[in-house]
Amino acid sequence: MRRYTISVNNTSKVVDVEAVGANLFRVQIDGRLVDVTLDDHRDLAHSAITPAVTPRAVSAAPAAHTASAPLASDAPAASATAQGAAPAASGGGPRAAAAAGGGGRDKMTVPMPGVILTVDTAVGASVKRGDSLMVLEAMKMKNELKAPKDGVVAEIYVAAGQQVKFGETLVRFEA
């Protein structure tokens, strides 16, 4: 567990972040417990996402935003949405906005470490839930990775032959 003391609007808050899984964190903000899923897991140094914290001190929404600040320092990623909490659209960039709209499943992540053998889809292809998108070889077994939802492939982040780590984003969808 890591403890962060951050200032939001000149009020200092204590945020405890406990990593439950590779992309699931239990965050405690001033005694409030929130489960936070990390949606993006890429190196976003070049992108414009900033862990923006908007002064909107109502409901659980700020919880999600304050959480994204410490997470940014913890992992090379920036956007986070709180499960159950109503995510506000100001998280930064289109990714967080899409996550808010698509119930947090607008992307497919790596389920276990391995090597991408083939990529059987292309940007712009419309896919249905259950369509096989790529083949991941893990422990010498070929595993089909299937689309978690209907949508259009907006971005593919990996190529065949690439080694991938758990939690990495493979594909981003657009509804």
Add this chain to the structure above:
Amino acid sequence: MSPDTLHYLLQGINNVTWQSLTMIAIGLLLIWLAIKKEYEPLLLLPIGSGAILANLPLSPMVGEHGMLQALYDMGVGNEMFPLLIFVGIGAMTDFGPLLENPKMVLLGAAGQFGIFLTLLLALFLGFNHNQAASIGIIGAIDGPTSIYVSNKLAPELVAPITVAAYSYMSLVPIIMPPIMRALTTAKERAIVMPYTSREISQRTRILFPIIVTIVVGTLVPFATPLIGMLMLGNLMRESKVVERLVGASSNELANVVTLFLGLAIGSTMIGEKFLNLQTLMILVLGLIAFVLDTVMGVSFGKLMNVFSGGKFNPLIGAAGISAFPMAARVVQREAQRENFDNFLLMHAMGANAAGQVASVVAGGVLLALMGAS
């Protein structure tokens, strides 16, 4: 031309017996299974060929200076071949998933229950103690362990036991799924268990084989040869400094020994000794051992599910056997039938690696129980 000459020329045909013809047919069947069905082809093809070569009339391959007999004396009679294969298996096995998830050891232990249940059943059917134990070891679902143990306890049964063990091992993807489905509900099979990534340091990976060898070797001395060779291979793999030895053990050594072992085992399938009720019973008991392993594994998985408050997918229990990595793959496939988003492979690999170690230990325990020397 005297009648004697004719006799000498035709003595091959004259010595054909119905047993040898049957054994040649069985050899052909094994070869067919290997080529057409790809059931453990690396072993069944040499075994089938060995059986045919040994059963040809007056075969010079067997008997005092026959090549197959020489191979048998070189490595099966003294249990050297299975042990050498273990070096290769150790060099090929990644114990990482088990180290990430040490509680899987329990499932590895549960997967061995079939051994002891089958042993009791075999005793009940009239086999003597040593034979019953050798038949039970089929339940370890581990070829080299089966050969090693049965050769020590009941050398006359090595051939049928080996054939049973390897045939059923290749049938893992066919035998296990119906049992797994029968024992679990769709809801249980759909339990999602996220991958928990935990970095295992190289120090841990190196210490693991050393500590296991010393602990198991001290507790179960009879398992020392098996565990010692398995862990030697693994130590070489994890040390990262003897890549050449790792390559040699997992490729050249394992392949050469597999060929020798298969031929030698096949050559013991002599018609007069192989074709009897005993062999048939061993084949049936082997299958039962296999089924019992799966049943016990899944049941134990269900128990772990209860203790974990419904978070543990009982299918993983079926992977607690030694058939590495087929069993884990079957689990993965079954879980994905229910929910394609569920990746249990790494958990199942953990249980599977535990099963590998546990079957060796079980073999040692069995030898100790039987008071082998």
